[in-house]
Amino acid sequence: MSTKKYRKTAKADWYRTALVLFLFITVMVFSSIFLLPGCWYLWILIIITGTLLLVNWHTKNFAYLCPICGRVFEVSTLENFLGPDRVNKKFLKCPKCGKRSWVQILRIEK
Numbered sequence: 005m006s007t008k009k010y011r012k013t014a015k016a017d018w019y020r021t022a023l024v025l026f027l028f029i030t031v032m033v034f035s036s037i038f039l040l041p042g043c044w045y046l047w048i049l050i051i052i053t054g055t056l057l058l059v060n061w062h063t064k065n066f067a068y069l070c071p072i073c074g075r076v077f078e079v080s081t082l083e084n085f086l087g088p089d090r091v092n093k094k095f096l097k098c099p100k101c102g103k104r105s106w107v108q109i110l111r112i113e114k
Contacts, residue, residue: 008067010076012108021062063084067109069108071106073098075098077100093109
């Protein structure tokens with residue numbers, strides 16, 4: 005069993021996330037210019053696929069720290085997609101203490 009290491013998010017993590025979001029938005033804009041007039045269904049498929057890939061990337065690269073009990077935990081892609089979030093926090097239920105709170109986002113070390 006591999007043990008994962010976690011750390012607070014750094015400026016480089018914000019830049020990497022901004023780059024991924026920029027690429028996603030660029031693909032959305034260019035695909036809308038070329039596909040929306042004639043192939044709108046293909047454009048919707050690209051947007052859905054891109055959104056799922058983006059949320060999956062975030063799920064695999066980030067974990068969360070409960071401010072109440074201090075437990076570090078990871079969530080599923082669906083939970084990550086549905087959970088409300090702020091810039092550096094996400095509203096989730098801790099699996100250890102069972103309390104819902106704004107948890108801190110941590111980077112998963114590879």
